[in-house]
Amino acid sequence: xxxxxLIKPYxxxxxxxxxxxxxxxxxxxxxxxxxxxxKTQGYETVEDYVAASVEALQVIIxxxxxxxxxxxxxxxxxxxxxxxxxxxQAPNIVxxxxxxxxADLFSKALGIPVxxxxxxxxxxxxxxxxxVARGMKNFIMITLGTGVGSGxxxxxxxxYGSDGFAGELGHVTMVREGGRTCGxxxxxxxxxxxxxxxxARTAREMLANSEKPSLLRDLDPEAITSLDVSIAAGKGDxxxxxxxxxxxxxxxxxxxxxxxxxxxxxxVFFGGLTKAGELIMxxxxxxxxxxxxxxxxxxAQFLVSSLEGSSAAVLGASALGWDIx
Amino acid sequence: xxxxxLIKPYxxxxxxxxxxxxxxxxxxxxxxxxxxxxKTQGYETVEDYVAASVEALQVIIxxxxxxxxxxxxxxxxxxxxxxxxxxxQAPNIVxxxxxxxxADLFSKALGIPVxxxxxxxxxxxxxxxxxVARGMKNFIMITLGTGVGSGxxxxxxxxYGSDGFAGELGHVTMVREGGRTCGxxxxxxxxxxxxxxxxARTAREMLANSEKPSLLRDLDPEAITSLDVSIAAGKGDxxxxxxxxxxxxxxxxxxxxxxxxxxxxxxVFFGGLTKAGELIMxxxxxxxxxxxxxxxxxxAQFLVSSLEGSSAAVLGASALGWDIx
Numbered sequence: 163x164x165x166x167x168l169i170k171p172y173x174x175x176x177x178x179x180x181x182x183x184x185x186x187x188x189x190x191x192x193x194x195x196x197x198x199x200x201k202t203q204g205y206e207t208v209e210d211y212v213a214a215s216v217e218a219l220q221v222i223i224x225x226x227x228x229x230x231x232x233x234x235x236x237x238x239x240x241x242x243x244x245x246x247x248x249x250x251q252a253p254n255i256v257x258x259x260x261x262x263x264x265a266d267l268f269s270k271a272l273g274i275p276v277x278x279x280x281x282x283x284x285x286x287x288x289x290x291x292x293x294v295a296r297g298m299k300n301f302i303m304i305t306l307g308t309g310v311g312s313g314x315x316x317x318x319x320x321x322y323g324s325d326g327f328a329g330e331l332g333h334v335t336m337v338r339e340g341g342r343t344c345g346x347x348x349x350x351x352x353x354x355x356x357x358x359x360x361x362a363r364t365a366r367e368m369l370a371n372s373e374k375p376s377l378l379r380d381l382d383p384e385a386i387t388s389l390d391v392s393i394a395a396g397k398g399d400x401x402x403x404x405x406x407x408x409x410x411x412x413x414x415x416x417x418x419x420x421x422x423x424x425x426x427x428x429x430v431f432f433g434g435l436t437k438a439g440e441l442i443m444x445x446x447x448x449x450x451x452x453x454x455x456x457x458x459x460x461x462a463q464f465l466v467s468s469l470e471g472s473s474a475a476v477l478g479a480s481a482l483g484w485d486i487x
Numbered sequence: 488x489x490x491x492x493l494i495k496p497y498x499x500x501x502x503x504x505x506x507x508x509x510x511x512x513x514x515x516x517x518x519x520x521x522x523x524x525x526k527t528q529g530y531e532t533v534e535d536y537v538a539a540s541v542e543a544l545q546v547i548i549x550x551x552x553x554x555x556x557x558x559x560x561x562x563x564x565x566x567x568x569x570x571x572x573x574x575x576q577a578p579n580i581v582x583x584x585x586x587x588x589x590a591d592l593f594s595k596a597l598g599i600p601v602x603x604x605x606x607x608x609x610x611x612x613x614x615x616x617x618x619v620a621r622g623m624k625n626f627i628m629i630t631l632g633t634g635v636g637s638g639x640x641x642x643x644x645x646x647y648g649s650d651g652f653a654g655e656l657g658h659v660t661m662v663r664e665g666g667r668t669c670g671x672x673x674x675x676x677x678x679x680x681x682x683x684x685x686x687a688r689t690a691r692e693m694l695a696n697s698e699k700p701s702l703l704r705d706l707d708p709e710a711i712t713s714l715d716v717s718i719a720a721g722k723g724d725x726x727x728x729x730x731x732x733x734x735x736x737x738x739x740x741x742x743x744x745x746x747x748x749x750x751x752x753x754x755v756f757f758g759g760l761t762k763a764g765e766l767i768m769x770x771x772x773x774x775x776x777x778x779x780x781x782x783x784x785x786x787a788q789f790l791v792s793s794l795e796g797s798s799a800a801v802l803g804a805s806a807l808g809w810d811i812x
Contacts, residue, residue, distance in 0.1 A: 299649070300648050300649040300653075314748060314749070316641050316642075316644075316646050316648075317641075317642070317644055317646075319641075319642055321641050321642075321748070321749050322750075323625050323641075323749045323750025323751065324624070324625040324750050324751055324752035324786065324787075325750050325782075325783075325786055326750075327750055327782050327783070328625075328747075328748065328749050328750035329747075329748070330747040330780055330782070330783075331747055331748065332747075333747050333780045334744045334747050335740065335743070335744055335778065336663075337663075338661075338662075338663075338740070346780055346781065347781065348778070348780070415660065415663070418660070419659045419660055419744075420748070422653075422654075422655040422656055422657075422658050422659050423639060423646070423653065423654070423656065423745070423748050423749075424639070424646050424648045424653050424748075425647075425648025425649050425650050425651075425652055425653035425655075426648065426649055427649035453660065453673070455655055455658045455671055455673070456671065456672065457650075457652050457655070458650075458652070458655075461649065461650055462649075
C-alpha cells in the first residue's frame with residue numbers, strides 16, 4: 163500500500179441558496195466532475211439538512227472514487243462567518259435562525275475539513291482560483307444580483323476583517339441626503355441603486371418622470387428586470403440606456419472610492435447586470451476614469467467573470483476547499 | 488569572536504518632511520536612543536541629500552555602538568512607493584521631481600536594508616509596533632494633519648495594493664454634488680473637510696453664515712487653526728462646538744463606509760485635531776454608531792495614537808525597519 167501522502171484531486175463545493183443547495187465535486191482546474199442538489203428549505207433542523215446533504219453527496223462521491231479522493235469542502239452561504247464556520251441570523255433559511263455551526267456539522271458528518279464564507283467572498287476566491295483573477299494578488303469582486311455583494315482580495319488573501327464579515331461594499335453610502343431605503347434598514351446604500359431591484363426601481367422612476375416613449379412601458383412596472391432593460395437598450399431605447407448610464411455611473415464612482423482603499427489591479431463583476439456587456443461596463447469605466455484619484459488613473463482593469471452562471475457559485479465555494487490549511 | 492547570528496538591537500527611522508528630515512535610532516520597545524536632523528531642502532540633488540544625511544547619521548550611529556548594531560532603516564516620506572523604494576513626483580521637495588530611488592541610495596550608502604512608505608502608512612506600522620494597535624491584525628490609521636492620510640492594516644499587513652499607493656482614504660468622496668475643491672484637483676474629498684485647512688475653512692464658513700457671537704471672531708479668519716477651535720470649544724463656544732460636530736460627523740460617516748471594507752477592530756487617529764479629545768472623538772463615534780451597518784455595530788474601537796507628537800513620525804518610520812525580510 164502507498165503512504166498517506168496521496169494527493170487528493172477533488173474538493174466539494176456547496177452553493178447554499180435560499181431555494182436550492184447545489185453540490186459539485188471539482189478538480190484543480192475548475193472542472194466539475196459531478197453534481198447533485200437538494201432543497202434548502204425542505205428540512206426543519208440543520209441536522210436533517212446535513213443528513214440529507216450527505217446522503218445526496220454520497221452518490222457523487224462514489225462516482226469520483228470515494229471519500230479518499232476528496233481534500234476538503236467549501237461552502238458559500240448567506241450570512242456565513244468564515245472564522246467561526248457559522249451561518250448567523252440568516253433570515254431566509256428555516257433552520258438558519260440563531261448561530262448555526264454548519265461547517266462543523268459537515269466536517270463531522272463527512273470526516274473532511276470544511277470552510278465557509280458568504281457567496282461574494284466565495285465568488286472572489288473562485289475567480290482567483292479558476293477565473294479571470296488567476297494570479298492576481300489585489301482585486302475587488304463585485305456581485306450584482308438580488309443584492310450587491312463584494313469580496314476584497316489583498317496580498318492574495320480574502321479580507322475577512324476582525325469579525326469574519328468584511329467586504330460589504332454594497333452597503334457603502336452613495337447618497338447621503340434623501341437616499342433610497344436599503345434592505346439593511348439604512349438609506350443611500352450602493353445596493354439600493356445597483357442591485358436587480360435597485361435597477362428595476364430606477365427604471366420605474368425614470369419611466370414615471372419622463373414623457374419619452376420606451377419599450378419598457380409595455381412591461382409591468384413592478385416586474386422589470388435588468389434583462390428587460392438590457393434588451394430594450396440593445397434596440398436603442400433611450401430610457402433603457404439612461405438607466406444603464408445612471409447605474410454604471412454610480413458603480414464607477416463607488417469603484418473610484420474603493421481604489422483609495424486597496425488600489426486593486428482589477429474590479430471583477432459578476433451577475434445578471436453584467437449580461438448587458440458594454441452597455442453597463444462602459445458607463446462604469448467612464449465614471450471611474452472621471453472620478454478616480456490621479457495616481458490610480460489607468461491602472462485598474464474592469465473585467466467580467468469568466469465562470470459560467472449556474473456553476474460559478476459552486477466553483478467559488480469549492481475553491482475555498484483548496485486553501486484550508 | 489562570535490558568529491554572524493548577533494541580534495542587532497536597533498533600527499534607524501527617518502521622518503522626511505517638507506522642511507526637516509529627522510533621524511532617530513530606535514530599539515525594539517520604541518525607545519529613541521539618539522536623534523539628529525538636517526534640512527530637507529538644503530540640497531540640490533538627492534545624492535547631496537543622502538551624503539549629508541549619512542554624515543549626520545554617522546555621529547549617532549557611533550553613539551549607539553556602530554553600524555553593527557543597526558538592523559535596517561525605515562523612511563516615512565511624501566509620495567513614497569513601498570514596492571519600489573522611490574519618492575515619485577514629490578511637488579514640495581527640491582530634489583524630489585521625477586522618480587527618486589531614495590531607499591536604494593541610503594541602502595548603498597549605509598550598507599543596510601532600507602524600506603520606505605508614506606507617512607500615514609509609517610504611522611500605522613508605528614502604532615502596530617509600539618503604540619495602541621499592538622497585537623491588532625485589522626485596523627485603520629487616520630492621520631489628521633495638513634492633509635488626511637490613512638494606513639490600512641489587514642491580516643497584520645499594511646495594505647499597499649497593486650501599485651504601492653493604496654490607503655488614500657483622505658480622498659474618498661464624501662460630498663458628491665457641489666463639494667469643496669480638494670488639493671488633489673477633485674471635489675468633495677474627506678480631506679477637503681477634515682484636514683487642518685478643511686477645519687479652518689469650515690470655521691470661516693460657519694462664522695460668515697452665522698450671527699452668533701464667538702471667540703473665533705477675534706482671530707484672523709485666514710489663520711484659524713484646529714487648536715484655536717479646540718480652545719474656544721473648551722470654553723463653551725457654540726460655533727467652535729458646531730465645527731467639531733460637523734467635522735466629527737463627516738469622519739464618523741466615512742469610518743462607517745470604511746468598516747464595510749475591512750471590518751477593523753479599531754480606528755486609530757493621529758494629528759493636531761485629536762488634541763481636542765472628546766470634543767472631536769465623541770461626534771466621530773456618534774456618527775459612526777448612527778451610520779454603520781448593523782453587523783458591524785459596537786465592534787470597532789476609536790482610539791487616539793499614544794505616540795508622542797514630534798517623535799511619532801520617526802518611530803513610525805523606524806518600525807518599517809523591523810519588517811524587512
